[in-house]
Structure formats: structure tokens, C-alpha cells
Amino acid sequence: MLARALLCVAFLAQLTDCLRPPKYVWPLGNTTVHREVMSGRDAHLPANDQCFVFSDGYPDFPYRALTLTGEDGSFVDFYMRGKSDLNDLAVSMWVFPIGEPEGTIINYMCETGNVIKIAVLESLLFVSFWDEYGVSVGATAVPELLVADAWNHLVISREYESGRIKVFHNGGLVDDIDDDFPNKIPLPGKGSMRLGSSQKDKGDTRFKGRFACFQFYMTTPTEAEVKASKDFCKPDKWKIIPEITLETRTIDGVEKGCVTDYVEPSEMGNAEPKECEVMDMACLVSGLNWNWVLRKNNWKASSRDTAYFHRIAKDQIPTASDNSILGDFFATDKKVCTRACLRVKGCRAFSATPLQPGEVEGESAANATTRCALYKKILEATQDKPGAVYFSLR
Numbered sequence: 001m002l003a004r005a006l007l008c009v010a011f012l013a014q015l016t017d018c019l020r021p022p023k024y025v026w027p028l029g030n031t032t033v034h035r036e037v038m039s040g041r042d043a044h045l046p047a048n049d050q051c052f053v054f055s056d057g058y059p060d061f062p063y064r065a066l067t068l069t070g071e072d073g074s075f076v077d078f079y080m081r082g083k084s085d086l087n088d089l090a091v092s093m094w095v096f097p098i099g100e101p102e103g104t105i106i107n108y109m110c111e112t113g114n115v116i117k118i119a120v121l122e123s124l125l126f127v128s129f130w131d132e133y134g135v136s137v138g139a140t141a142v143p144e145l146l147v148a149d150a151w152n153h154l155v156i157s158r159e160y161e162s163g164r165i166k167v168f169h170n171g172g173l174v175d176d177i178d179d180d181f182p183n184k185i186p187l188p189g190k191g192s193m194r195l196g197s198s199q200k201d202k203g204d205t206r207f208k209g210r211f212a213c214f215q216f217y218m219t220t221p222t223e224a225e226v227k228a229s230k231d232f233c234k235p236d237k238w239k240i241i242p243e244i245t246l247e248t249r250t251i252d253g254v255e256k257g258c259v260t261d262y263v264e265p266s267e268m269g270n271a272e273p274k275e276c277e278v279m280d281m282a283c284l285v286s287g288l289n290w291n292w293v294l295r296k297n298n299w300k301a302s303s304r305d306t307a308y309f310h311r312i313a314k315d316q317i318p319t320a321s322d323n324s325i326l327g328d329f330f331a332t333d334k335k336v337c338t339r340a341c342l343r344v345k346g347c348r349a350f351s352a353t354p355l356q357p358g359e360v361e362g363e364s365a366a367n368a369t370t371r372c373a374l375y376k377k378i379l380e381a382t383q384d385k386p387g388a389v390y391f392s393l394r
């Protein structure tokens, strides 16, 4: 991870790894449902219905696709809690209209009204942007774009600097418009985005279709980035791999997958958690940060609040085999390793190894001094590591 960040700076233009990623990715599959996989900003499900139809997914994605049936309550909400306004932005999604495409695909609203609306009306795809005062700051309409009963990849971006709107369909640029929209108008960063339906405009048709991999960018993707957006729909690019269990129920003769342990994402979530690329005490003690660390690493919290550690070795650590390692990360100091082992369920031992000069570089690792490894088992320390300590939990 850290090494890759470095390479990116060095070879920004050449490496496909360096394409700017989406900020948020909601795969919307049967393995994730409402969960967001880049930063944990989960979507909200309708209060009265957490049962969804899943249909065949986009052929390249390893999950079935959420299907919005056009019924009441057939939508998903994504809350944006940005502390600052949105400048450059883009949305990307795979959509499979069931029958002739018609209705509202996306509607983003802030407190004062509509901010973004993307809808198909009489086979025209309308894209509209308004600022927080309801003043139109950009609009376009593309005829005959979405193909019925087929997967369509749709990317729509708005550039802050110029007000330019771009529409990509299946990777190709199909609309690029810079009328006399007001330039440099930021959009509200706080609001709710609804997939599949309008929020307030009664009488708008709900969109019937399958959806996969909804993404939000805080950049305007280049053509190469539009092509690469597909990569972020696959689990190997996700920072969080959700663990979802769906219960199959037959409702009105239709088989649905129901989320049984749905917890409404916290309305308190105004702040973004710390990235915690380098673990420090703030990552361990703040609930917001700690939840994010747990999810990112697929750890569960232990219920221990005290522990005794016993030193097994000095200058030597175990040679880790894959199924004995519970975690491996950089930390600001050795204490963090101890605390992490205490707080992570299943941790039986840990090692703390001072970093060698040059072992990690890059700004995000500036304060890292120690490499921590957490182990599920107490292993023999057979690998020489000068300065390292190795402790087990008693």
C-alpha cells in the first residue's frame, strides 16, 4: 500500500495503478448490499423494507445485482456528509433497465432542494445540476442513450472550474458540453442521494432496473479513469470486504434477499475517520476511527480491557505463515502494537519491530517507527530481527 503510493508519485502518468480512484464505491451486490467498500460510508436502506430482489449481475463482477422493481420503497439512499462543498465530481454506475428505460435514476438533494437529477424521460437522458439556492448550474440531455434490457455503464461528471458536463456511455464520451453555465459554483457537500427514485418530486416515475457498482468521484475522471472504474467494482480493490448474510424470503411470490442485521448507519457520522495508514493511539481510542480500523482489517473487537503480556523473545520474531497472521501494519510506537493486540479479538501474540531507515517512505508514513504483527497463535520466534520484541498474551 505505502510502496504503491510512492510509485504513483514517481510514475504518475504511466502506471494504471495511479489512476485516481473513486472516493466511494457501493457495489450493490448480494455480497455487499448497502455497504460501502472504500471508506465505510454505508448506504441507508428504506426504513420499512430491507428485502431486495437480486438478479444476474454484470458479467465481470462476482456478485448478483440489486434490482429496483419500481415499487414503493424500492430505492437506496447514500448520505453525503462532506464538511466542505463539492467541486469536481462524477457518478458512475452500471444500470440494466428492465424494459424501456424511464424514470429517475439518481436524485441528490440538500436541505434546500434538488442538486443533481439524472432521469430518463421519453428516451432522453436528462442531467441537471443546481446550486444550494436552486439556481441551475448546468444541464444536458442525451437522446436514446440507455439500452433496454442490457447493461449500460454510465459516467457523468461536472467540472468545477468550467461547469463542463461530460457523459460517458460504455466507456465512450457521448456528450461534452460547456455552455454558459456559471463557472466555479460548488455544490453542497451535505445531502442525500437516492438511487432509483426522486425524493420530493411526486409523480416522477421510479426507475425499474438492476444496478451494480455505484461510485462517487471527487474528481472528473479522464477517459482512462472511466475505463478503470470497473476495477473498483471487484473485491481486490476494496479496502473493506463486508460480511453479509442474507436471508431468503418469498414475499408476494417473489424471492428476496433480506438484510436481517441492518443497523441504520449513524447520523452522527459527520466526520470522516482517520485514514490510519499508520496506526496511532487516536486510531485505537476514538470509536469512529476504531470502527473503521476494525472494518478495514476485517477484525472483530475483543471484549478485553486489561491484559498481561509475557515477553517470549527479543531480537527475534516468528516467521509468519498466512494463517497465523491476524494483522500486519505500521504504527507510531510499540505501545500501539500492545494496545492493538489487546483490543483485537483472537490476538494471542504480537511482535514489534523498529523500522529500518528507508523501510517505508512517503508522507503518510512519516510518523511510523514500528512494524506490528498480530498473531492468532503463539509461534516460535525463529527469524532474526534486531531490536524486535515478541510478546504473548497470558
Ligand SMILES: *[C@@H]1O[C@H](CO)[C@@H](O)[C@H](O)[C@H]1NC(C)=O
Pocket: 030, 031, 057, 062, 063, 064, 244, 245, 246
Ligand atoms: C452472491 O451471488 C453469487 C453468484 O453471483 C454466489 O456465488 C454467492 O454465493 C452469493 N453470495 C451471497 C452472500 O448470497
Ligand SMILES: *[C@@H]1O[C@H](CO)[C@@H](O)[C@H](O)[C@H]1NC(C)=O
Pocket: 363, 364, 365, 366, 367
Ligand atoms: C506526525 O506527528 C506530528 C506530531 O505528533 C503531527 O502533527 C503530524 O500530523 C503527524 N503526521 C502524520 C502524517 O501523521
